[in-house]
Amino acid sequence: MENSLTTSARWRQGLGAAWPICLGYLPLGIALGVLARQAGIDPLGIGLMSLLVFAGSAQFIAVAMLASGASVGAIVLATLVVNFRHLLMSSALAVYLRGVGPGFLALFAYGITDESFAVNMTRFRSGDWDRWRALIVNQAANAAWVLSTVAGAFLGELIPAGAFGIDYALIGMFLCLLVFQLRGAFHLFTALISGVLSVACYLAVPGDSYVVVAAVGAASAGFLLQRHKRRGRR
Amino acid sequence: MSMAFADYLFLLGAMGAVTYLPRWLPVFLLSRRPLPSWLIDWLDLIPVAVLSALLAPALLADSAPRALNLGKPELLVAGPTLLFALKTRSLGGTVLLGMFLYWLTGLVL
Numbered sequence: 001m002e003n004s005l006t007t008s009a010r011w012r013q014g015l016g017a018a019w020p021i022c023l024g025y026l027p028l029g030i031a032l033g034v035l036a037r038q039a040g041i042d043p044l045g046i047g048l049m050s051l052l053v054f055a056g057s058a059q060f061i062a063v064a065m066l067a068s069g070a071s072v073g074a075i076v077l078a079t080l081v082v083n084f085r086h087l088l089m090s091s092a093l094a095v096y097l098r099g100v101g102p103g104f105l106a107l108f109a110y111g112i113t114d115e116s117f118a119v120n121m122t123r124f125r126s127g128d129w130d131r132w133r134a135l136i137v138n139q140a141a142n143a144a145w146v147l148s149t150v151a152g153a154f155l156g157e158l159i160p161a162g163a164f165g166i167d168y169a170l171i172g173m174f175l176c177l178l179v180f181q182l183r184g185a186f187h188l189f190t191a192l193i194s195g196v197l198s199v200a201c202y203l204a205v206p207g208d209s210y211v212v213v214a215a216v217g218a219a220s221a222g223f224l225l226q227r228h229k230r231r232g233r234r
Numbered sequence: 235m236s237m238a239f240a241d242y243l244f245l246l247g248a249m250g251a252v253t254y255l256p257r258w259l260p261v262f263l264l265s266r267r268p269l270p271s272w273l274i275d276w277l278d279l280i281p282v283a284v285l286s287a288l289l290a291p292a293l294l295a296d297s298a299p300r301a302l303n304l305g306k307p308e309l310l311v312a313g314p315t316l317l318f319a320l321k322t323r324s325l326g327g328t329v330l331l332g333m334f335l336y337w338l339t340g341l342v343l
Contacts, residue, residue, distance in 0.1 A: 020329045045242060052250040062249060066237070072245050080252035085284070087256040092280040094264035105265065109258035114288060119325075121281045165337030168311065172332025174289050175312060176319040181282040194283040195290035202291040203300050214287035219279040226275065 014136025021115045022144035024170035029145055033152020039067035043153035050146040058082040082208045089117040096124040111138025118177045190222030307339040
């Protein structure tokens with residue numbers, strides 16, 4: 001299957017899958033660039049951060065912590081905690097990367113984000129997707145992120161906040177990808193449990209643990225229910 | 235920022251390392267051996283759980299300070315956007331419709 005596509009078709013389809021992510025990154029990246037500038041980080045500095053870290057929420061936290069004079073250790077620890085959720089996404093993606101060489105995996109892993117994960121998992125599951133197009137999605141999203149953060153640092157103040165409803169781009173994308181993932185009662189059950197857990201945890205516990213706690217809890221609940229039902233049928 | 239450029243680079247390197255490790259370790263370890271079927275079943279539910287966990291607070295809660303809010307424009311727009319996604323199954327169309335409706339509520343409210 002991997003060899004049946006021409007290079008240009010692969011690029012076209014990869015970029016076609018990536019554009020909603022890039023659109024959604026634009027307002028976020030610009031906002032981060034503006035904040036970084038206010039914290040005294042120059043455009044090169046924020047561009048390097050986007051390139052070396054490539055993790056939106058962690059970068060927002062790091063910029064805020066730098067502005068308030070936090071220590072390097074505290075910033076690195078916060079980054080680790082916020083990005084721990086990628087452990088789950090990387091595990092789920094591994095199912096579709098069986099037997100792939102370590103070089104490709106090292107490059108691919110760099111681009112695993114909430115957004116690229118959601119897009120690539122949906123495509124992989126549909127059966128019509130391969131690791132090269134998935135890699136193009138990851139790298140296109142990275143390029144859009146680096147460019148929009150640098151653009152924000154240069155000219156952010158000129159762009160009115162909330163223009164064209166672009167702040168809704170990522171929410172809209174996640175909503176649609178959620179619809180794609182709802183394949184039956186167990187998935188619907190898991191989604192509902194996860195939403196309730198996530199809001200409860202978001203309100204009760206400061207920080208970003210709510211994604212990991214809710215996802216692990218809800219997937220486990222859905223899994224146990226599935227097991228229980230299957231056993232009952234036998 | 236009062237930090238010297240070399241210190242700043244060191245910070246970025248450390249942030250990059252702790253971000254990269256959880257992204258890389260599972261794909262590296264789990265793609266090399268066959269996974270047990272229970273783990274595959276569990277991982278099958280992870281995407282839907284992650285998406286819902288990311289979305290729910292964005293639709294139902296204020297961020298500063300954190301509080302439940304059932305009247306957010308994000309939630310109002312989510313209804314028709316979700317219906318459109320169910321009906322058309324078009325990712326690009328859903329994103330654009332969501333943006334348009336959100337922009338519209340900003341004008342009206």
